[in-house]
Amino acid sequence: MSRDDNISRRDFFKFLAAGSGLLLVHCGLPSPPPGTRKKDYDWNKHYWAYAIDTTKCIGCCACMRACRAENDVPPGYFRTWVERYRIDAADQVSVDAATKDDFVFEELPGNVVKAFFVPKLCNHCEKPVCNQVCPVGAAYRTRDGVILVDSEHCIGCGYCVQACPYGVRFISPRSHTADKCTFCYHRITRGLPPACVQACPKHARIFGDLEDPTCELSILLKQQRYRVLKPEMGTHPKCFYLGLDREVV
Amino acid sequence: MNFVFPNEANVTWTVMIVLYPYITGLVAGAFIVSSLYHVFGRSELKPIARFSLASAFVFLLFATLPLLIHLGHPERAFNIMITPHFSSAMAGFGYIYATYMLLVVLEIWFVMRGDFIARAKGKGPVAWLFRLILLFNLEENDATRRADHKISRFLAGLGIPLACLLHGYVGFLFGSLKANPWWSTPLMFVIFIFSAIVSGIAVLIFHYYIVSWINGWKTDHACVRSMTRYLWGFMIVAVALELLEVLSIAYKQTEEWEVLSRLIENKLFFSYVVLQLLIFSLIPFVLLGISVLFRLSRRVANALAWIASAMLLFQVLLMRWNVVIGGQLLSKSMRGFTSYFPGLWDKEGLVMAAIIFTLPFGILWLFNRAIPLFPGAAGDSG
Numbered sequence: 001m002s003r004d005d006n007i008s009r010r011d012f013f014k015f016l017a018a019g020s021g022l023l024l025v026h027c028g029l030p031s032p033p034p035g036t037r038k039k040d041y042d043w044n045k046h047y048w049a050y051a052i053d054t055t056k057c058i059g060c061c062a063c064m065r066a067c068r069a070e071n072d073v074p075p076g077y078f079r080t081w082v083e084r085y086r087i088d089a090a091d092q093v094s095v096d097a098a099t100k101d102d103f104v105f106e107e108l109p110g111n112v113v114k115a116f117f118v119p120k121l122c123n124h125c126e127k128p129v130c131n132q133v134c135p136v137g138a139a140y141r142t143r144d145g146v147i148l149v150d151s152e153h154c155i156g157c158g159y160c161v162q163a164c165p166y167g168v169r170f171i172s173p174r175s176h177t178a179d180k181c182t183f184c185y186h187r188i189t190r191g192l193p194p195a196c197v198q199a200c201p202k203h204a205r206i207f208g209d210l211e212d213p214t215c216e217l218s219i220l221l222k223q224q225r226y227r228v229l230k231p232e233m234g235t236h237p238k239c240f241y242l243g244l245d246r247e248v249v
Numbered sequence: 250m251n252f253v254f255p256n257e258a259n260v261t262w263t264v265m266i267v268l269y270p271y272i273t274g275l276v277a278g279a280f281i282v283s284s285l286y287h288v289f290g291r292s293e294l295k296p297i298a299r300f301s302l303a304s305a306f307v308f309l310l311f312a313t314l315p316l317l318i319h320l321g322h323p324e325r326a327f328n329i330m331i332t333p334h335f336s337s338a339m340a341g342f343g344y345i346y347a348t349y350m351l352l353v354v355l356e357i358w359f360v361m362r363g364d365f366i367a368r369a370k371g372k373g374p375v376a377w378l379f380r381l382i383l384l385f386n387l388e389e390n391d392a393t394r395r396a397d398h399k400i401s402r403f404l405a406g407l408g409i410p411l412a413c414l415l416h417g418y419v420g421f422l423f424g425s426l427k428a429n430p431w432w433s434t435p436l437m438f439v440i441f442i443f444s445a446i447v448s449g450i451a452v453l454i455f456h457y458y459i460v461s462w463i464n465g466w467k468t469d470h471a472c473v474r475s476m477t478r479y480l481w482g483f484m485i486v487a488v489a490l491e492l493l494e495v496l497s498i499a500y501k502q503t504e505e506w507e508v509l510s511r512l513i514e515n516k517l518f519f520s521y522v523v524l525q526l527l528i529f530s531l532i533p534f535v536l537l538g539i540s541v542l543f544r545l546s547r548r549v550a551n552a553l554a555w556i557a558s559a560m561l562l563f564q565v566l567l568m569r570w571n572v573v574i575g576g577q578l579l580s581k582s583m584r585g586f587t588s589y590f591p592g593l594w595d596k597e598g599l600v601m602a603a604i605i606f607t608l609p610f611g612i613l614w615l616f617n618r619a620i621p622l623f624p625g626a627a628g629d630s631g
Contacts, residue, residue: 078255095252095584120254129428135342136325137334155328156321158261159339165428167254167581171261176321233427249583 041189046144047210048183048238050194051217051226052119055243056204059084059117061103066199070184075101077170079181080121080196085247087114093247118248119205121196122147122168122181123229123237130160130169130178139178145210145238146185151177165233183207210238251585260577260589263597264570265315268605270419270441271448271569272312277416278449280305280353280408282476287360287405294476296469300460300622301453302360306353307609307616313346314605319597338425341418349415352408358382359401363389364620375619416445423572430505431512431576436494443487448565450480454558456610458551460623470547477554481537484561488530491568508583516578516586521571529564533557 059082067073067080078099086094088111098105124147131139131147138154141147149160154177161169161178172179184194188207192198197207208217220242227244228237241248279301285291286298294301317323330343358365366389369379380387420441423432454476461468495513498506513521536557540550578586592598616622 076258081255083252093584095582097252097255099255131336133337133339133426134334135337135339136328136332138328153325153328153332154322155325157316157319157339158321159337159422161256161261162577163426163428165581167257170256170259171321249581 043142043144043189045211048124048145048188049208049210049217049221049240050121050124050183050238051206051208051220051240051242053204053206053242054116054118054245054248056202057082057117057119057200058202058204059098059105060201061098061105062199062201063119063196063205064098064103066195067181070187070195071182073179074173077172077179079168079179080119083118083120083248085114085116085118085245086110086112087247089113114245116245118241118244119196120166120168120229121239122183123166123235123239124181124183126236126238127234129163129165129233129235133159133163135159142185144189146183146188147180148182148185149178149180151175151179154178165230165235166237252582253580253585253587254582257577257580257582257587260574260587262573262577263319263589264574264591264599264602265319265597265605267566267569267573268315268602269312269319270416270573271566272308272315272606272609273416273419274441274445274448274565274569275452276305276308276312276349276449277412277442277445278447278451279308279453280412280449281446282450282453282479284405284409284412285479287402288409291475293469293471293474296472296623297453297457297476299360299624300457301449302353302357303613303616303620303622304453304456304609305449306357307612309346309350309353310612311605311609314608315602318601318605338418338422345411345415345418349408349411352404352411356401356404356408359397359404361620362397363394368619412445413442417442423576428581429576429579430498430509431579432572434494434498436490437572440487440490440494443483443490444565444568446483447480447487447561450476450483451558451561451565454480454554455562456613458555458558466623468551470550473551473554477537477540477550477557480554480558480561481534481541484530484534484537484564488526488534492526504583508579512575512579512586516588517571517575520567521575525564525567525571529560529567533560533564536560 061082063080064078064082067078071079073079081097081099083095083097084105086108088094094108094110096105096108124141124145126145128139128141128147131141134140134154135157136153136155138150139147139160140150156171156176156178158171158178161171169178169180171177184192184196187194193207194205197205206217206220208215208220210218212218221240224242226240226242228240230237230249282294283298283301283305286294313326317326320326327343329340330347333340333343335341362383365379365383366387369376369383369387417438420438423429423441424434424437427433454473457468457473460466495509498509533556536553539545540553540557545553574589578589580586591602594600613622
């Protein structure tokens with residue numbers, strides 16, 4: 001065999017370096033989760049966000065039921081929940097959530113002077129601390145602004161669960177990986193609203209595309225005053241709350 | 250009314266994550282004691298120098314075991330090194346751990362090369378194994394001994410910042426989490442380093458007495474006395490830092506203190522205030538103070554040092570518990586607390602924790618059988 005037929009050591013290392021580079025480029029480029037999107041869905045053209053009008057929520061928890069049914073959430077864990085705030089005449093605040101299997105709030109006695117419901121879910125933050133702390137890069141943000149978990153890559157260390165200031169993450173007892181709200185990514189990339197939004201009878205949950213200035217959410221955020229949860233955390237949540245009481249954290 | 254976010258009903262990090270910083274702390278502390286002899290020339294620590302290096306090694310061997318047991322997918326553990334996400338404080342763990350392990354193994358190799366050569370000169374598979382460890386180079390003379398000494402001294406020096414990095418990094422894992430007011434403090438990594446040194450010195454004193462008692466040796470008085478002084482000094486700094494951290498939050502009276510004070514007064518009152526501070530910090534402080542400041546009979550000084558080191562071993566374990574578990578008892582709703590106590594036979598339960606903690610001592614016993622860690626101990630009756 002002539003020398004020309006052999007790859008020289010220099011060429012071999014060049015080949016190796018180019019191959020590694022391609023592999024790194026491939027690993028570095030995000031790609032939409034497989035099997036979740038319409039063929040013509042372009043994630044560069046959307047930026048999803050969420051709003052909750054707390055003055056409209058009646059605490060029926062249809063959203064929680066819909067989420068559980070749609071996403072097969074393990075019992076005892078929640079991708080979304082509704083909190084009930086009750087403030088009595090002495091300004092004492094009590095909070096609870098309908099976390100039993102029937103998703104019904106218990107009737108509680110008390111001299112309540114103010115009460116309201118606050119739905120909670122992943123805030124799909126612009127500066128997500130959960131992504132920052134994931135040691136293997138299994139937590140990531142899609143180009144259309146949704147925070148997802150690659151359950152094929154997650155090692156289940158629970159660091160993101162500890163880091164999330166909103167308590168929305170958990171380690172699934174089924175997959176043994178981190179789990180949370182995905183904005184029903186499999187639905188929104190097919191042009192459907194998240195299950196909780198579709199199930200809400202009072203239109204307290206509003207989902208929309210910030211890239212579309214004509215959508216209801218974009219207009220609402222221009223016209224209404226709103227707040228986000230724990231702004232001091234610097235996470236820049238994309239879940240906007242209308243009519244939020246100061247007691248809510 | 251107590252309210253925790255629904256996903257916080259179960260504590261995510263269990264007693265395994267209490268053990269992980271505890272064991273790495275023992276590694277860092279034991280290594281620093283060995284370096285006090287090898288680098289800083291504290292010759293009175295010579296009787297325990299090899300033992301402390303071997304202790305650091307065996308604890309390091311088992312430092313990752315509780316993590317592997319805890320991981321949801323331990324088979325993917327190497328993802329942390331294969332696809333590290335460097336914005337995460339945790340992503341550096343694999344590299345820091347591997348570098349430190351390499352350094353400790355190399356230092357043992359150079360420090361104990363003479364003993365390895367002695368074992369390699371025999372016959373049979375064990376001798377062949379030692380020849381393999383020595384890379385089949387059995388040459389030994391003044392020049393090789395000088396070279397070994399020089400290199401081991403360099404490695405011991407390099408190991409001090411690495412030991413601080415290894416354990417300071419563990420503290421940083423907690424201290425950098427802004428979501429948790431019980432963890433989020435820049436002091437956390439300094440506290441972890443000092444408490445690591447305390448636990449490392451304490452385990453060496455405690456174990457040295459046990460080994461000496463079993464073998465009928467007399468302990469080296471100068472060595473123990475020096476270690477006792479170091480233990481007292483480091484424990485004062487460690488406890489002072491822990492108290493300063495809480496006092497500064499308490500004095501500032503911020504919103505955080507409203508909930509942290511409830512955490513301390515209710516959920517952690519027994520494990521933190523009563524056990525960690527009042528019993529297992531105050532009593533060893535007094536015992537070691539008496540031992541250091543007063544001229545006592547050897548018997549009394551030994552007894553005080555042994556009791557104090559045993560108590561401080563438990564104090565550091567309590568500190569890890571109160572940090573790791575305590576931080577998770579506090580709900581991020583800032584309106585309530587959850588509860589946790591490990592099961593006995595669970596995968597991440599008390600029996601498993603006891604096994605993991607016992608295993609390094611077994612390996613250390615085997616190590617001592619292969620290479621004596623207290624050469625001439627019987628004669629050291631100073």
